[in-house]
Amino acid sequence: MTKPSERCKRLLAVAAAGGALAAAVTAAVPASAASAPIQRIQLLAFNDFHGNLEPPSGSGGRIQTGTSSTGAAVNVDAGGAAYLSTHLKALRAGERDSFTVSSGDLIGASPLLSAAFHDEPTIEAHNLMDVDLGVVGNHEFDEGVAELLRIQKGGCIRDGEGANNQNSCPAKDLGGKRFRGADFPYLAANVEYTATGRTILSATHVEKFHQGAKVGFIGVVTKTTPSIVTASGVAGLTFTDEADTINRYAAQLQAQGVQAIVAVIHEGGSQAGLYNACSNLNGAVLDLNNRISPSVDVLLNAHTHAGYNCKLNDPAGNPRVVVQGASAGRLISEVDLAFDRRTGDINRAQTTATNHVVTRTVPADPAITGLIARYQGYLGPIASRELGSISADLVRATSPAGEAPLSNVLADAAKADASVQGNGPVEIGFINPGGVRADLPFAPDGVVQYGEAFSVQPFSNYNVSKTLKGSDLKAVLEQQFDNPGAGQNRILGVSGLTYSWSDSAPKGSKVSNVLVNGQPLDLSRSYRVAGNNFLLEGGDNFTAFAQGTAPLYGGLDIEAFASYLEANSPLAPPALDRITRLP
Missing domain, CATH: 3.60.21.10 (Metallo-dependent phosphatases)
Structure with missing residues (x-):
């Protein structure tokens, strides 16, 4: 049995810091006799x-x-x-x-x-x-x-x-x-x-x-x-x-x-x-x-x-x-x-x-x-370590526009992550929906334990920030609606960014009214964005993220989530007002 690696140690450090079968099973088939062909x-x-x-x-x-x-x-x-x-x-x-x-x-x-x-x-x-x-x-x-x-x-x-x-x-x-x-x-x-x-x-x-x-x-x-x-x-x-x-x-x-x-x-x-x-x-x-x-x-x-x-x-x-x-x-x-x-x-x-x-x-x-x-004995009190509290359920279920409260929180946490700010302040945070693996329930008392937070983000991805042109950001948003293999729209959780999208508009032109912290997106300007390394390396067919430059790899995504919970407790579900769906 190995000792925890550095990644495992970091996981532990952040937590420490902050009826009968018969009805269900068909009867077994007897072994074939030697003379039977089957x-x-x-x-x-x-x-x-x-x-x-x-x-x-x-x-x-x-x-x-x-x-x-x-x-x-x-x-x-x-x-x-x-x-x-x-x-x-x-x-x-x-x-x-x-x-x-x-x-x-x-x-x-x-x-x-x-x-x-x-x-x-x-x-x-x-x-x-x-x-x-x-x-x-x-x-x-x-x-x-x-x-x-x-x-x-x-x-x-x-x-x-x-x-x-x-x-x-x-x-x-x-x-x-x-x-x-x-x-x-x-x-x-x-x-x-x-x-x-x-x-x-x-x-x-x-x-x-x-x-x-x-x-x-x-x-x-x-x-x-x-x-x-x-x-x-x-x-x-x-x-x-x-x-x-x-x-x-x-x-x-x-x-x-x-x-x-x-x-x-x-x-x-x-x-x-x-x-x-x-x-x-x-x-x-x-x-x-x-x-x-x-x-x-x-x-x-x-x-x-x-x-x-x-x-x-x-x-x-x-x-x-x-x-x-x-x-x-x-x-x-x-x-x-x-x-x-x-x-x-x-x-x-x-x-x-x-x-x-x-x-x-x-x-x-x-x-x-x-x-x-x-x-469980080796893990000790890690899973039950209290990180903070929430005021209501944080869920993955999306609005008609594709926005989810928990995705918004995780995008906020990526944007606020101090470990990826070294190449300039981060203006936009992202999270892929597949990276959100469980709801965060309020019951029984709103207290969020480390094990619960880890269930939400269990991949141990690293957070990373990159510099993207405004045109690349627009391409990322359009790729949500032209995503080979996804089988459906794949809406990202966003922070620091608002936009509208139209169901009836052609692919490549579905997204409009993009604002970055309240200001219109400038296609020629550079923006610093953050998210997990899977997504920002082009995962889930979001290839436009790969155009980013000056990557800075920080801590694990679960570390950023834990720190965000601690800093914003009690955390309320954010308003679903970042993405607007048009006819």
């Missing part, structure tokens, strides 16, 4: 866990299971590593052939309990859960490829570098143990070193089951990763097309005699129905399914945090399972693979899938609860 292989998958060791709260900790007679949603509490482990064990009970997959974003954007220790507790928990295989998600690159390789292989962090170096830390760290890495292999078939074309991790995995049955797995991450991860996190890497990569490796597996193939894809879609439905499925998954070879029998999805259970026709017109299990360990996708021993392939007609809710009405796995308690 051999049952159980595949269990979950995705987008994001370090949620403790049960997630709010809407992110529930699954809708139905609708009441009055039309209200019926929800159940779901998730939590100790409950996830119990459900996995119950599903595996009686199964001779079972295989468990994490489909990406197992780590990253994690709560403080995991993030303060570089997500090592999450990896340890999933080692205890007997996960067999992992696939990289975009958040596995949040701290760069060197840190991802350390997560895989184990070892200690060299402060300031994040390098995988076994000799960079003392022999004994937290709890007298070194971090040994993931017991399961990670796959990254479409992530290559640009200089060599070599994949950063294995592309495929072949699992051998009893009676000689073999199933091949191919793991890929969304090709959009470079636009949704900090530039430093993916420097020197190339992300190839998901479907093209899967088809290439599927052909290689077949050439090796492996006919049963599962693609684990950290990309997906969404649908309108409940978690086991497939109603009006949309998103990238449709294009992928249409382009992925018929030789691939199952598509396990992730990334979009949706629950769905579909059978879609492949390019040859044959139905195949396409399934995703929401996020944060709230659902387990169980695929009952019908392996035909005569052909070595999957019988699609007899292969089914079910999404199971990870309820909290079962006993918690004591091994996982013990691990969580141990790390």
